[in-house]
Amino acid sequence: MIQLLRNARLVGRDGLCDIEFDGERFGRVVPAGEGAGAQSLDVDGALVSAPFVEPHVHLDTTLTAGEPRWNASGSLWEGIAVWSERKRTLTREDVISRATEVLRWYAANGVLHVRSHVDVTDPGLVALDAMFEVREQVRDVLNLQLVAFPQEGICSYENGAGLLEEAARRGVDVIGAIPHFEDTREDGVRSLEIAFGIAERYGLLVDAHCDEIDDEQSRFVEVLATLARRGGIGDKATASHTTAMGSYNGAYSYKLRRILARSGINLVCNPLANLCLQGRFDDHPKRRGLTQVKEMLGAGVNVAFGHDDVMDPWFPLGTASPLQVALVGIAAAQLTGAAEIDEAFAMVTERAASVLHLGDAYGIEPGRPADLVVLPAASPFDAVRRQTRPSHVVSRGRIIAETPPASTRLTWPGREPEDIDFVRNRDRRSLR
Structure with a gap:
């Protein structure tokens, strides 16, 4: 000592x-x-x-790049399809081994707080139960938060809501959602209402994959922010990805900044993965497809940078380095002023700690x-x-x-x- x-x-x-x-x-x-x-x-x-803080990663999918096949198109959608195939072969030992190896990489890089999304669109909840074991095994070294993440939807996946509630009963820390992946916009709104309802019943945080698409009409972040404000949970809610912001027009963007600042929610931008995943259906010019980081920071919204994927169907590279994420985020979001670069460091430390709601457990x-x-x-x-x-x-x-x-x-x-x-x-x- x-x-x-x-x-x-x-x-x-x-x-x-x-x-x-x-x-x-x-x-x-x-x-x-x-x-x-x-x-x-x-x-x-x-x-x-x-210490560094990882506000967004998928430990259950790490180290599976190329299994059972490579994501040939490089798109988000094919990545989900490839993972759905790989998910069928999951075992307890498989998940624990891969997740633990990447957590060791995180610790070596100085990351001692990690929030991991775990796919719960699996009737057996194999990955979730394995990640509970991992959380217990690493507790003396680092803090691991687990998000119940409905990768294939809540309303659009059979018994999606039931599986999400079962995850809450079993002891997750955070409730997730993926409204832009649901079959209809109405399903997307309903999925957020279900997620917030479960979070309220069990006293949990909320972190939804939100608008991870290049569709300028995908605007679920306004729904999430409004639910958070009206429900009185504010900074206990997070919208992750929000890549559709890269396609919003100026008038709506101006309105949105006010909505998000008033709500108090957090945003997590994942520059490594989303620079690769977004714009895949564009010819030229290709959109960056990222959170409006500079503008949201200027509006007083808390924004953090996450790694998202480490060698999986969505991003085949990565070493779990928060400084690498910060560097790419600086370039992608054009945060090149001296104060902005310091802010990028905060986005993988204190700002990310705020996303995890660490309070007096950090600093x-x-x-x-x-x-x-x-x-x-x-x-x-x-x-x-x-x-x-x-x-x-x-x-x-x-x-x-x-x-x-x-x-x-x-x-x-x-x-x-x-x-x-x-x-x-x-x-x-x-x-x-």
């Missing part, structure tokens, strides 16, 4: 500080040199942040769980730009992952061989 972290550079705080640990919780945060503790780690001016403050990540970087901007791997990941006061410094030795004409770390010379003074 660590008792003291010395010479830490905290996000949003000037100067270096020492962080004391009280067992599995944080103690005092004091100026550098004033901390006390026998078991100490000197991070020598490295950036220290509360480097006295009395909170002693979870953090140490990044060999001068700032969030620097960490994102150089894609720095965590030198240390601390969970409940214990170091669970360490990454030795990577170096590239360059021989250059007229100079002695030297290590290249991609830090600008004028920034080097910020890295002790």
